[in-house]
Amino acid sequence: MADCILQMRDITKVFGGIVRALENVSIEVRRGEVHALVGENGAGKSTLMKILSGAYKQDSGDIIIDGQEAVFHNTRDATHGGIGIVFQELNLVPTLTAVENAFLGRLEINKFGKIEWKKLRDKFLQFMRSIDFEINPDIPVSELSIADKQMVEIAKALLLKSKILIMDEPTATLTSEEIKKLFVIIRDLKKSGVTIIYISHKLEEVFQICDRVTVLRDGHYISTQEVSQTNKAKLIEQMVGRSVDVEFPPRASCAGNTVLEIDGLFTPGFLRDISFTLRRGEILGIAGLVGSGRTEIARAVFGADKIEKGSFKINGNTVRIASTMDAKRLSIGLLPEDRKDEGLAVDYSIAKNITVTNLKKISNGFWLNRKKESSESEKLVKQLSIKTPSINQKLSSLSGGNQQKVVLAKWLFNEADILILDEPTRGIDVGAKYEIYLLMNELVKQGKAIIMISSELPEIFALSDRIVVMYEGQLRACLDNAQDLKPEDIMRYAVG
Numbered sequence: 001m002a003d004c005i006l007q008m009r010d011i012t013k014v015f016g017g018i019v020r021a022l023e024n025v026s027i028e029v030r031r032g033e034v035h036a037l038v039g040e041n042g043a044g045k046s047t048l049m050k051i052l053s054g055a056y057k058q059d060s061g062d063i064i065i066d067g068q069e070a071v072f073h074n075t076r077d078a079t080h081g082g083i084g085i086v087f088q089e090l091n092l093v094p095t096l097t098a099v100e101n102a103f104l105g106r107l108e109i110n111k112f113g114k115i116e117w118k119k120l121r122d123k124f125l126q127f128m129r130s131i132d133f134e135i136n137p138d139i140p141v142s143e144l145s146i147a148d149k150q151m152v153e154i155a156k157a158l159l160l161k162s163k164i165l166i167m168d169e170p171t172a173t174l175t176s177e178e179i180k181k182l183f184v185i186i187r188d189l190k191k192s193g194v195t196i197i198y199i200s201h202k203l204e205e206v207f208q209i210c211d212r213v214t215v216l217r218d219g220h221y222i223s224t225q226e227v228s229q230t231n232k233a234k235l236i237e238q239m240v241g242r243s244v245d246v247e248f249p250p251r252a253s254c255a256g257n258t259v260l261e262i263d264g265l266f267t268p269g270f271l272r273d274i275s276f277t278l279r280r281g282e283i284l285g286i287a288g289l290v291g292s293g294r295t296e297i298a299r300a301v302f303g304a305d306k307i308e309k310g311s312f313k314i315n316g317n318t319v320r321i322a323s324t325m326d327a328k329r330l331s332i333g334l335l336p337e338d339r340k341d342e343g344l345a346v347d348y349s350i351a352k353n354i355t356v357t358n359l360k361k362i363s364n365g366f367w368l369n370r371k372k373e374s375s376e377s378e379k380l381v382k383q384l385s386i387k388t389p390s391i392n393q394k395l396s397s398l399s400g401g402n403q404q405k406v407v408l409a410k411w412l413f414n415e416a417d418i419l420i421l422d423e424p425t426r427g428i429d430v431g432a433k434y435e436i437y438l439l440m441n442e443l444v445k446q447g448k449a450i451i452m453i454s455s456e457l458p459e460i461f462a463l464s465d466r467i468v469v470m471y472e473g474q475l476r477a478c479l480d481n482a483q484d485l486k487p488e489d490i491m492r493y494a495v496g
């Protein structure tokens, strides 16, 4: 029998007496392997790993590490026991710098009672260099890009030198370049004997980097197999419990008149001379590498960033978009890339989060119509298959992917005429992605216009009518007949 470093046996976890997040789940992880953990949103992946890392206590079941029963009362215990975790919801303190975050909770003082910041800073920078990443160590992490934040979270765990390292969706917000680098790091760690548990909704990654894969479904253990003995279709079938043969719904173009016209848009120090149009009933894809200016276009059109020059026309009339208020008044909605910062109030209920952008729709005159608030939220929760016992649950009790769905629901409820979706399916499982594509198709059929930013090229091809390709703040190409294009056609422009 192969050398087993970790066994989790018959783990059960019930939240609030009703949500059975895990039911008698057992897994075995071999020493030095990269072990993938997959399953739909809400399957129990993060909960299982939070138990292993001491963040939650299981109701029953045992954890055995190197043949010894391990009991962790908190994350500190688990850290001492050699367990490191990169949390799915980045766990950084926004007002602190990358260095401060990296060493938070384990600062050492020297014999004069002082923290040696310079030493820590050097250590951090040296470490970042060794893994070929560059991050400004002196500004609050809230000012870093979301990809950089993710790297700080990863670095924080790596600096601990754990024997078992858990990565819960580490690549969700990384660029393809950074993902390549991360995979180099994972291979190096593996060579040095570290065991890795890897959670991802990007099944390609499982086949690229993992040795074995365990599938969870609805809080139950389904299977563990060698990655080389399975394939994507089989995994999806085990994840959703039925066979799924199409990833994208068919789509017929229904583009009409121009609704939005952007002419000669410049932003301070970044976007240069961007012009394009968006038509009613159209999905316009924006492709390009992360950092190429895709998100900046979204933010400029939504009035969130300062504009230097350029004009906007809506339905042929010149309009001013100087603030997000202007944008909302003009019926423009934005699903932001960084959901945690901008999208959600985690202490409020699902229903409140969904309806807050369009209170008019659920009020009659002065009063909120609670019934309508409920029925409208119920509808979206069902449509997007958000996994929750009730719409009155606090958002913080949902799984990562289900929280993402709530942000999306919120913008769908908003009913903007022009909807900008920045990475709409990030962190969302295969089944739910399909539902989201269907909803997008439905919206454009009703005459809305959608701008979709995505790093997933297959998604861009399958959904867009036209594709705009960005490179270093400039619009490099606007391509028709998106469905006939191939990745090469885009990459040619996206890499300059």
Ligand SMILES: Nc1ncnc2c1ncn2[C@@H]1O[C@H](COP(=O)(O)OP(=O)(O)OP(=O)(O)O)[C@@H](O)[C@H]1O
Pocket: 015, 016, 019, 020, 021, 039, 040, 041, 042, 043, 044, 045, 046, 047, 048, 088, 387, 388, 396, 397, 398, 399, 400, 401, 402, 427
């Ligand atoms: N703190 C909590 N309170 C109540 N319910 C919770 C809590 N944390 C998780 N749950 C519930 O437990 C179930 C499993 O959630 P978990 O976060 O483990 O899913 P996941 O597999 O990580 O999903 P995702 O892919 O969306 O991240 C979900 O139904 C979720 O709503």
Ligand SMILES: [Mg+2]
Pocket: 045, 046, 047, 088, 168, 399, 400, 401
């Ligand atoms: Mg999760």
